[in-house]
Every structure is written in C-alpha cells, then in structure tokens.
Amino acid sequence: MFRKILIPTDGRGLEDHVIKYVACTFPLAKFYVISVVETKVRGIHLTTILQKKLEENAMEAIEHAAKILLKEGIEVEEKKILYGDPPAKIISYAEKNDISLIAFRCFHTHIPSLKLGGTIEKVLKKTQIPVLIMGCEIEGGMLESILIPTDGTHGSQNAENLAIHLAVSFGAKLTALYVAKGKEDERGDAVLKNIKWKGKQRDVEVDTLLKQGDPAEEILKEAPKHSILIMGAGRKGLLRNMVLGHVSREVAPLSPIPLILMRGRYKI
Template sequence: MYESVLIPTDGSDDMGVVVDHGVALAEQFGAAVHALHVVDDRAYGSVPDDVQQRVEETLTADGEDATKAVAQRALETGLDVVREVRWGNPPAGIVAYATENDIGLIVMGTHGRTGYDRYLLGSVTEKVVRVAPMPVLTVSVGDDGDDAPAAGISMPDPIREN
C-alpha cells in the first residue's frame, strides 16, 4: 500500500514513539523511510551577520543528528532510508518534500496543545494535515502525560481542489 513513509522530525525526545509507529508501518509494507528535518528559517532571519554562519552550521548539524536518529532506527529493521535537512517554512517544506518524492504516508507527532497555546503557536502537524495530498498519521506525544500515545490518520479529501 505504501512504498515510502516520511517521518519529519524536530529532534525532540518525544520523537521516539513517532519513529516507532513510522518504522513499524514501513516495515509492514516494505516501504522506504524518509527522515526529514526542516529548519524554520523565519526564526533566524534577524541573527547578526557575524554569527549567521555558525548558527546555520549548528542548526544544520542538529537537523542531521535528528534525521540520523530516525535513520538508525529504520536501518535496524533493514529498511532503505533517505535523509534530508532543509531550510524554510516547516509545514510547507514537509509537504513539498512529500510531494516531490511521491511519499505514500507522512507520520508526525502532535504535542497535545490546546487553547491559547495552540492558537498562538500554531501546529506544524495541523498545517500539514490540512494541505497534504497524501495520508498523514498523527501520533500524540508529550504534553498529555499519557504513556500510551493515541494515533489517528487523516486521508486527503478527494473533492478538495489543489
């Protein structure tokens, strides 16, 4: 059913359960795993020029570490892995990567934010779910304190115009 599974990662400690879900699905379908980290370049546009290069190198290295952690887990099960670090708007970067690489399924974590936190901070996952032309599996992690994460899948709306 799926030939490729994209696991976007922010490198947080909570990603382990998301990676487990993504790798398990990829293993079940014999799919390749794509590990992606998108550095939000809007957050670093005001960094002084004299430190810009160091900031970029550090954030790129952090992204490489994050994708390496996903890749190592997938490689343990014998799956093919592709890793990439991009700069840009994370939701747009994730959807663009998924579209460019004909990804069958995106597996992402949610942080259980509600109310003002969700309104003010927005949600990368929520934005991806709204616009991705392929299914997105969301795995609840972090803020709810529950040891058993919930998962849900969003299927693309076949009537929606792109």
Template sequence: MYDRVLVPTDGSECADHAIDHALDIAAQYDAELRVLSVIDSRDVSHSAPAISPNQIEKTLRERAESVVEAVAERAEEAGVRVVTAVEAGIPDDVVVEYAEDSDCDLIVMGTHGRTGLERYLLGSVTERTVRRSSVPVLTVRGVNGEKGN
C-alpha cells in the same frame, strides 16, 4: 499501499514517538522511510545580532543532521530502507513540498497535543501540514499525551 513513508523530526520526544509508528508501518509494508528535519528559516533570521546567521544555520544544520542520522541507524537496525534529508525553510511548507516531490504515500508526524488558546496562539506545524497536504497524514500524540516543549 505504502511505498514511501515520510517522518519529519525535530529530535523531540514527541517526534520520537511518531518515528516508532513510522518504522512499524514502513516495516509492515516493506516501504522506504524518508526522514526529514527542517531548519526553520525564521529561527535563523531572528537570531541575536552578536551571532552571525551563517553560524546559527550551521549549528542548526549539524543538529538536524545528527537527528536524522540517529533515526537512520534505528531504521537500518530494523531492516527498513531509509533516506535522510535536511532542508531549510518554513517547516510545514517544506514537509508538504518534500512529500509531494518525493512521491511519499504517507506522512507520520508527532503532535504536542496543545489545545485552546495555546494552540491558537502558537499554531502547529502538524496541523498546518494536515490541512495542506495532498498525502494522508497520521498524527501521533506524545507518550501519555505529553505536551512536549
């Protein structure tokens, strides 16, 4: 049923909880785990004037690469085939496009569990991905319903 499972991660506890689920699913179905971290291009373009956008992107890319490599190590320890990627762009756009381009069968994403006005004002990468994806999306709330950062 699942040959390629995509798990986007930003290194948060919420994403980490989703990774647990994605690893379990990938192991059960002998599927390849695709680990994606997205450098939000809006974070780079809205940087402080004293810091060059190139330096900010470099720092964010190094952090993202570290995050996906940590997940890759967990996958390898669990005997799950893994492919990592770091992309730049608008997170939900990148996740949806990556899933389609990589022929992923499932996206597993954490959700911060925001409600009401907070969700309306902040929006949600997960929510936008669910609405736009042609691939099924499994959403995983943070441990004990945590709201994350």
C-alpha cells in the same frame, strides 16, 4: 498499504515512538527522513553561527531517526536537510517524492483546547497526503481493528476509502461510527448503509455504530477498542482554503490510538 513514508524530525527525540510504530506497522514501505532548518525567524535572517548549529542539530536528528529504522531492519531511502519554512518544505518534498504518508508526533494531553502544533496544522491544511499523528506510545504491528468516524461528507468519504483499503491489506476488522447531534439528524442510517456497500465491493464487512451526542467525545470513547483511527481532516473555508475541522482538532491531541487525518483522495 503505504508505499512511501516521510518522517520529518526536529531532533528532540520526541518522535522516536512514531518512527518505531510506522516501521513495525508498514515494514514494506520506503522511508524518507528530513529535517528542516529555518533560515529566518519572524522575518529576521539567522546568523551564520546559529544556522550552522541548527544544521548540526538537523543532521544529528536525521541520523538518530535512521538508526531507529535500521534497528527495525529498514534502510532509509533518503536522508536530507531542507532550508526554509518547515510546513512548506515538508509539503513540497512530500509531493515531489510521491510520498503516501507523512508521520508526525503530537503532544498527548488531557486538555481538549491544546493545539496540534503550527507545523502539523499548516501541513494538514495544504496537502492531500494522509498524515499520521501520534501522541501516545503504542507498539506497531498488524492492524486488527480500524475505526472510521464518518458524516458522509466528501472528506469523510476519502477517509472511508483509505480505511477500507487498509482493512483489505491487513485483514482488519472495520467499524464505521456516525454520531448524530440530535434526534432530528436522520442522515446516519444512509451514511452507514453507504459505507457498508463500499466495503462489500472490496469483500470487507463493515460493522456500524450509530450514536447521539458530541462527535469528539463519542469518537474518543470508542477509540480504545481499536488499533487505529482514520478521519477526514477538515472542510473548505470561506475563501476555499482548508480549515482543520473542530472535531479532528479536538480528537487529535486526545486520541489514545494512532490517528490518520486526510482530505484528499488516497492513491493506492
């Protein structure tokens, strides 16, 4: 179960469904709400008048989020306005406060090429903290079924560990999906056998699916049958910086269910 959840808000009211979802699904967590005021745009410092207006908007956004949480019976642990580059400030705050989940809203779309948004992508590339992304309005509550697409890589294995932990916490059904890109792909059986073994160590029975085709398409076909989707976020680039994987990039804005992306080890 997540111990501390961070909600970054921009005051547009678009993340209301995300706030309600995490409050209902993880009611025992401590909640932190922040809003980041950019002090300069494209290298140009903002005027005092404009910055003051942005501060007012930020405070309104924070109070709005706090009211939603209060309606769900949750008192916010901390409300804070930060100043600077949004992705950097979100990551810094999350790490200093030992946050275990960052919750974002994403624009749900039927256009596969649509980007997640600059802030979300930058946060995903530079933090090992799990990130929840929601573009759909879904009521929170008990997680009954978890889908974990996996390819056996290090990033996928970290996501597997989180999925198994959540399955234990909620008593949820866990389904592992491996999508082979062609008939010559023989890794699937071994990958699925491994996650079944990992689940058994925690008394979790893992159902497995082995399919062929485009990974993103197959994941999106299977997703509606489950409560939540958990995936590895990406891979190392040429300069060892994190690159958001093309599969997670395609799935995120199209997912019909909440999605958690992660690349680091989950701290239970």
